[in-house]
Amino acid sequence: MYYSLMGDFIREEVYVCQPPGFEDPDFPNRVYKVEKSNCYGLHQPRAWYETLSTYLLDNGFQRGKIDKTLFIKRHKGDILLVQVYVDDIIFGSTKKELCIAFEKLMHEKFQMSSIGELTFFLGLQVLQSQTTNALPMETQKPLLKDEDGEEVDVHMYRSMMVHLMYLTSSRPDIMFTVCLCACASYQDYALSDYARASLDRKSTTGGCQFLECRFYIYGCKKTEMGCKFHTDAKYVAASSCCG
Numbered sequence: 014m015y016y017s018l019m020g021d022f023i024r025e026e027v028y029v030c031q032p033p034g035f036e037d038p039d040f041p042n043r044v045y046k047v048e049k050s051n052c053y054g055l056h057q058p059r060a061w062y063e064t065l066s067t068y069l070l071d072n073g074f075q076r077g078k079i080d081k082t083l084f085i086k087r088h089k090g091d092i093l094l095v096q097v098y099v100d101d102i103i104f105g106s107t108k109k110e111l112c113i114a115f116e117k118l119m120h121e122k123f124q125m126s127s128i129g130e131l132t133f134f135l136g137l138q139v140l141q142s143q144t145t146n147a148l149p150m151e152t153q154k155p156l157l158k159d160e161d162g163e164e165v166d167v168h169m170y171r172s173m174m175v176h177l178m179y180l181t182s183s184r185p186d187i188m189f190t191v192c193l194c195a196c197a198s199y200q201d202y203a204l205s206d207y208a209r210a211s212l213d214r215k216s217t218t219g220g221c222q223f224l225e226c227r228f229y230i231y232g233c234k235k236t237e238m239g240c241k242f243h244t245d246a247k248y249v250a251a252s253s254c255c256g
Contacts, residue, residue: 027046027047028046028047029044029045029047030044030045031044061100062097065123066097068122072118074086082096082097086111088108088111091106091108092107093105093108093111093112095115103134174194177191177195178191199222200222201220201221201254202220202221202223203218203219203250203251203253203254204218204219205219205246205247205250206246207240207242207246208239208240208246213239214239215236215237216236216239216249217233217234217236218233218235218236218246218250218253219231219250220250220253220254222254236249236253
């Protein structure tokens with residue numbers, strides 16, 4: 014199921030001027046005190062998250078150890094999962110009654126709208142099935158290149174991989190598969206100087222990775238080994254970048 018926040022209670026006192034054309038003729042110099050706000054309008058997502066997380070923790074939820082925006086509640090062998098993304102909430106359970114109870118719990122404190130069954134989120138189109146799979150891919154068959162298969166649209170493939178990277182923070186079980194499929198979408202760049210450090214004559218290595226056209230990660234440090242030639246320094250940089 015999918016929830017969307019309609020308004021949140023702000024923590025600080027915020028005042029706004031009377032909008033042009035809507036001034037109070039009797040009190041033109043007065044200002045308005047804001048009671049509720051949109052998360053984006055006043056840049057209050059952190060205040061909203063603290064309020065929501067405290068409320069969930071007080072009502073029996075546990076925060077995820079890897080993804081801090083994931084909240085888990087267990088009840089007699091069943092589990093309820095709640096995923097928070099700014100002002101949107103995705104939740105699901107192995108028991109329908111837990112979802113109904115969660116909706117009631119949220120409406121007791123927050124003004125929220127229920128969008129219904131999840132079909133689209135963060136660029137991902139979701140199609141729910143009655144059957145489940147224990148693993149995301151076949152484990153007994155090796156992953157080989159299909160020489161006779163049709164060419165894949167590289168732009169669509171890379172776009173899919175970018176969106177799948179969102180899931181790896183809360184789905185460690187698909188980390189290997191996603192990274193394996195994303196290898197075709199990575200571009201790595203590495204560079205190293207030669208014996209630039211004046212004290213120990215070690216090289217400084219730097220590297221960066223791009224996922225599609227998006228800058229993904231960057232690193233720069235002095236190498237742990239000394240290089241005898243300029244070519245050695247280049248190999249060390251390439252090895253570090255691939256690692």
